[in-house]
Each structure stands twice: as C-alpha cells, then as structure tokens.
Amino acid sequence: MKNAIVLVSGGLDSATALAMAVAGGYGCLTLSFDYGQRHAREIAAAAELAKHFKVREHITQTIDLRAFGGSALTDSALAVPKDSVGTDGGSAIPITYVPARNTVFLSFALAFAETRGAFDIFIGVNAVDYSGYPDCRPEFIEAFGRLANLATRAGVERAGGEGYRIHAPLIQMSKAQIIRKGLELGVPFEKTHSCYDPVTGPDGRSLSCGHCDSCLIRLGGFREVGVKDPVGYVGQGTSSR
Amino acid sequence: MKNAIVLVSGGLDSATALAMAVAGGYGCLTLSFDYGQRHAREIAAAAELAKHFKVREHITQTIDLRAFGGSALTDSALAVPKDSVGTDGGSAIPITYVPARNTVFLSFALAFAETRGAFDIFIGVNAVDYSGYPDCRPEFIEAFGRLANLATRAGVERAGGEGYRIHAPLIQMSKAQIIRKGLELGVPFEKTHSCYDPVTGPDGRSLSCGHCDSCLIRLGGFREVGVKDPVGYVGQGTSSR
Numbered sequence: 001m002k003n004a005i006v007l008v009s010g011g012l013d014s015a016t017a018l019a020m021a022v023a024g025g026y027g028c029l030t031l032s033f034d035y036g037q038r039h040a041r042e043i044a045a046a047a048e049l050a051k052h053f054k055v056r057e058h059i060t061q062t063i064d065l066r067a068f069g070g071s072a073l074t075d076s077a078l079a080v081p082k083d084s085v086g087t088d089g090g091s092a093i094p095i096t097y098v099p100a101r102n103t104v105f106l107s108f109a110l111a112f113a114e115t116r117g118a119f120d121i122f123i124g125v126n127a128v129d130y131s132g133y134p135d136c137r138p139e140f141i142e143a144f145g146r147l148a149n150l151a152t153r154a155g156v157e158r159a160g161g162e163g164y165r166i167h168a169p170l171i172q173m174s175k176a177q178i179i180r181k182g183l184e185l186g187v188p189f190e191k192t193h194s195c196y197d198p199v200t201g202p203d204g205r206s207l208s209c210g211h212c213d214s215c216l217i218r219l220g221g222f223r224e225v226g227v228k229d230p231v232g233y234v235g236q237g238t239s240s241r
Numbered sequence: 242m243k244n245a246i247v248l249v250s251g252g253l254d255s256a257t258a259l260a261m262a263v264a265g266g267y268g269c270l271t272l273s274f275d276y277g278q279r280h281a282r283e284i285a286a287a288a289e290l291a292k293h294f295k296v297r298e299h300i301t302q303t304i305d306l307r308a309f310g311g312s313a314l315t316d317s318a319l320a321v322p323k324d325s326v327g328t329d330g331g332s333a334i335p336i337t338y339v340p341a342r343n344t345v346f347l348s349f350a351l352a353f354a355e356t357r358g359a360f361d362i363f364i365g366v367n368a369v370d371y372s373g374y375p376d377c378r379p380e381f382i383e384a385f386g387r388l389a390n391l392a393t394r395a396g397v398e399r400a401g402g403e404g405y406r407i408h409a410p411l412i413q414m415s416k417a418q419i420i421r422k423g424l425e426l427g428v429p430f431e432k433t434h435s436c437y438d439p440v441t442g443p444d445g446r447s448l449s450c451g452h453c454d455s456c457l458i459r460l461g462g463f464r465e466v467g468v469k470d471p472v473g474y475v476g477q478g479t480s481s482r
Contacts, residue, residue, distance in 0.1 A: 115311035
C-alpha cells in the first residue's frame, strides 16, 4: 500500500479529498496547520477527521503566517466579510486569500512526503468556488508538481522517472458535487468545520456564523444537494444536529 | 527604493547574499528560521547580521522540520559526518540535506514578499560546494520563480507582466569567490556561523568544530583566499579572534 500525504484543514473539501485518497487505496498520512488563523476549531476538526479515517500518522505544524498578515484570516485589523464575497477593493481576489498559503502548505507536505517515502500528495483545493484564489488554480498545482520533482532527492535520483504527483481531485467540482462525493464515501460532515468566524454557543459547542464566504458557499452546496448541513449555526437552535 | 526579501541563515553565504542585495540598492527585509536544527547559534547570527546591515524588518519563523526528520541536521539519531562529506549510503546526496528545506524557506519568503510589496527574493544557495543538494540547483531556483508567479496575487493581476524574481547570486561561485565578494562588501564574517556541530567554549563563546562538511568547506575557502577565518574553532586557542 503506497503512502500518500493528505493536507487536511478540517473543512469539508479536504475531508472529502482524504476520503478519496483512502478510497483510492493509499495509506494516508495527514498534515494540518495552526498558522495563526482566527480560530482553533478547524485544527481540532482536522485531528478528528484523521482519527475517523484511521490515518497512519497525523502531524499538526504550528507556523506563524500572522507575522506577515495581509489577509482577513490572519490579520485581526481586517474584518471577515459577511453576506457577500469580500475582496480588497477593485481586485478579484477575496480578502480571505492568505498570501502564499498553499505554497507553504504544499512545501511542508513535500518535506513530509520525502521523509516517509510517499510520492503522492493530496490537496483539497477548488477552482470553482474559490475562483479568485491564485493558489487554487490548476496551473499552480501543475507548477508545484514540477517544482517538487526538482526540489528533492527524487529530482536527482529519478530524473525522468516516476516522481511526485500532486492530486487536487476537487479542483473542478462544484460544492454540491463535493458534498455528494463526500456523502457517497461516508465523510462525517458533522466533524468538519468551514466557518471563518465561528462563535462558541451556550453549550460550549462551536457554532458557524452562517454569513461569511465559507458558510455561504457551504450552505449553498448543501441546499443544492437537498441535504441538511449537520453542523450548528448561530440562531438555528439545537435541533440542527 | 524597492523592497527585497533576503533569506538569512547566519552563515557566510547568506550574509554575502544580503550584502549584495544591499549593494544592489534594495531595501532589505530578512527572514530566518528556527526549524529544529541542532543548534541555535546560527539564529542569533542571522539576527546580528540583520542588525549590522540595518534591514527594514527581520522576522524569525519557528517551524518544526524535526517532526519530519530525515536529515542529520534535524534528526538527533543521525550523526553529523566528520572529516568527509557524508552521504546516506550510495547516494550522492549528503546526509545533511534537509528534505524540502529550501522549498519551505522560499515559500515563507514568498508570503513575506507578497504582503510587503516586494518582488525580489534573495537566497544564498550554492551549487558548487553543495552539488549534491537538489534544492541548490539552478533548475530548482528557476522552477520556484515560475511557481511564485502563479501562486500569488501577481500571478492573477500581472499575468505576462513583471513578477517575482528569485535571485541566487552565489549559485555558481566557489567558496573562495564568495569570501572575496563578502570581504569586498564589508561582510562581518566574525558574526557569521557555519558549523553544523558547534560547542560552547570555556568562555561561553560558540566554537566551530572544524571537522563537519560545513567547516571543512569554509576553512578551505578562507585558506584559498589567504585570509584567516575570524570565527573560533575548537582546539585553536583564543588568539583566533
């Protein structure tokens, strides 16, 4: 059974990408990041998903992307936009874009892969719902694959032979298609977390805001599929679970 | 004055690359890593060099490459080779190669650059003395440049226009050539640190071992130039400074 590294954020996209890697017969090792994002809920969700799928190894890397700032997700001076996909004024790039985040994440995945003899890396990026994110585009994924095969031991020893493959199986899927695929593969969506701006409910449980870009896209996907989103939302009462 | 990001390890190569960026008229921002390497001396050296060159901003990122292991520099179970350039058995790649390290470092540099409006990134890699390191080769640097221009805001907004440039000004220089260039530009070599396996001397000052790959290459360079290396070595007495 070949090892694969799977980047798991705790969201439903990467949970589905993990389920697809498992279904594809890979022995999965998962990697998450505490990168200075506003909330820690998604890091716990990633660990729960890794446990659910009985991965071979789960590592959480702590890095400080707040030191650079430049995104509503890592800079407390910038507000998370609500009820519209927020951009940074004239640009097509959402203000929730975190500079070079996927490049950083894939670089660590490559280090993890190289030391574990894995040549397959899965990332749950999506070019449909996040069309403004430069590092969710197919050409970025292809360029990282080329880099990976020059950056490493394999680049020297396997020149021209089989090397690293970056799998982005969701890249051209709609959110509804991802949810359908996840349901088919038994992804425990109740364990996933997507909200950029969650609050802690009266019972201590995390509640999604229902109004940030990520919640809007997620809720739209579940609506299209005709299935109730199992996570709790603010103002929704406790019957949602 | 254009901003540039300069990766500074505390060694003499990156110190010289920093001096070259300064001499080239860039406003420099420096980035160092505490990545789980065996010794902290080089992190302090990087900060001293940043101060010496009066950079605009200096960030030290703490990351844990020990979680992956796979190198004599990040895995305490692997010994640092002495008196020969150590490889991992049959391979041309030294055991001091840290998997995907330069990919990780350049990724953070890219995040730093993107948030500071810098489009020039300097890295002191060298393909001559470290010929076995996959991520010190010109084709790796070129591939990272292509990736950078797809990964970021500039990749979307400046398509076809001016984008990121990865500068590796030392890549084809010998150690003696680097030392000569550094002397010409006033690099304070006494503040640099190269040894993979330093010890603390009786007076609390860090002493280089003189026998690891990095010391051997450094000492050979100073010998070729005909200048005494100003750092202290084990067994050399205190007159060396």
